[in-house]
Amino acid sequence: MIDWLVAFFLIAGALFMLVAAIGIIRLPDLPTRMHASTKAGAMGAMLIMAAAALSFMEWLAFARGLAIVLFIILTAPIAAHVIGRAGYFVGVPLWHGTIKDELRERYDADTHTLRSAAARPEQDADPDPDSGVRYKPPE
Template sequence: MTEIVAGILILGGAIFTLIAAIGVIRLPDVLTRMHASTKAGTLGASLILAAAAMVFAETSTTAKCVVAVLFLLLTAPLAAHMIGRASLDRDRHPRL
């Protein structure tokens, strides 16, 4: 049963990661691309890490997966914010 749930989590994570990649390619401007990559990419990676924690079911592996998810949840919004600010600054100062 654990393998089935983990397989569903991996499939869901792969789908969300694919959606993020398609969004980065297809969306028209930097801010919408940034939104697609951070939201869907973080969810996809989190689902895949949750599946890894379920399959291996060891304390050290689960702790590493939890730390990786927390790292993603903390850094993805900050990175998106910095990318958005850089994009807006570039538009205000075209010579840079």
């Protein structure tokens, strides 16, 4: 029974890794490629580590697998954020289908600073009453 579970985790992990690889090749721009590599790649690595821990059936293997999974969970989003931010700031073009670039009006390319979302004048206007969100400017 354990062998079937190990095989399932290995196959599922390999499929997630395959989806991540296909996403890196097929997706149109840096942010979407990073999304594919971090989400699917991290899930694939977690499933493969779970298969390894189950296969060895030792506490030490389980502890190492858990440590690797925690490391991936903690570092993959941070690394993707830093790479995406660097790509945006050096001017890597976004895909033409990108609907909204929220940083464009807040990022100053000369000083490399971002204005706060609270400083945007369009938010000081009366908010949409149907949204349920009320914005109060800072005092």
